[in-house]
Amino acid sequence: MNIYQDQTFDEERALYGERGAQVIACRFDGPADGESALKESRDVEVRDSYFNLRYPFWHDHNLRIQNCEMTDLCRAALWYSEGVRISDSRLHGIKALRECADVRIENSDILSTEFGWSVRNITMKNTSASSEYFMMRSEHLTFDHVTMKGKYSFQYITDSVFTNCEFDTKDAFWHARNVLVKDSVIKGEYLAWYSENVTFENCTIIGTQPLCYCKGLKLINCRMIDTDLAFEKSEVTASITTSVDSIKNPKSGVIQVPKVTEIIMDDPEAKGQIIIKKTAICA
Secondary structure (H helix, E strand, O other): OOOOOOOOOOOOOOOOOOOOOOOEOEEEEEOOOOOOOOOOOOEEEEEEEEOOOOEEEEEEEEEEEOOOOOOOOOOEEEOOOEEEEEEEEEOOOOOEEOOOOOEEEEEOOOOOOOOOOOEEEEEEEEEEEEEEEOOOEEEEEEEEEEEEEOOOOOOOOEEEEEEOEEEEEEEEOOOOOOEEEEEEEEEEEOOOOEEEEEEEOHHHEEOOOOOOHHEEEEEEEEEEEEEOOEEEOOEEEEOOOOEEEEEOOEEEEEEOOOEEEEEEEOOOOOOEEEEEEOOOOOO
16 A cells, blocks of 8 residues: 655646555645646545645545545546545535545535536535535435535436535526425525426425426425415425415415415416415414
């Protein structure tokens, strides 16, 4: 096993193709401005290290990253890699994760636009993220206690579960399929348009015009705050525990709600039922 400790690397492909290496308290930075430091490596453990150069982890397998910093200059840090475990780290470069599989991220901070595109099988826990187009076209996501702020998140994702999360993000879950969101808060405009088989359970949904043009939409015991023009053209089954500002032209299904300030049914194709259920708890 090669052990690199307390060293600085700035040349092109500095540790290319390493096998079974440990990289401890190293810096990837300097005037040579080299790229792809650990490209095509396998069974590598990186700890307490600093990355200020581009494309360090491409085509890697069985990679462990702990307590590391990737700066805003460390762009496109992880692409085409499999078996990645990241913990206690800062991922602050654009496009930090793409076309990867079998990824686990814990106790980390993400500041990265276009993060997580086309990733398969990713688990994220106790992590915060600030991003745009976060996790687009990814599948089999399992998120727990994740906070996210940004725009256009989780578009085109499939087969995913989110629990105990807080998302402040407009246009979230557009075109998503087969998704379960539980015990979470989702704030933002135009939530989950064009989605299919998405379920929100014990969630709080905040923001204008949510949940339109959906198929197979379910809300179970959810709160809705400042939500107007909800459910337009959607196939929906919903039990809501708070007042809704307005509901517009649900395509089909049943919506149970304690109070609606305004019901708009001006489309002859809108066949959804709205049941005012007085026994529910109304905010």
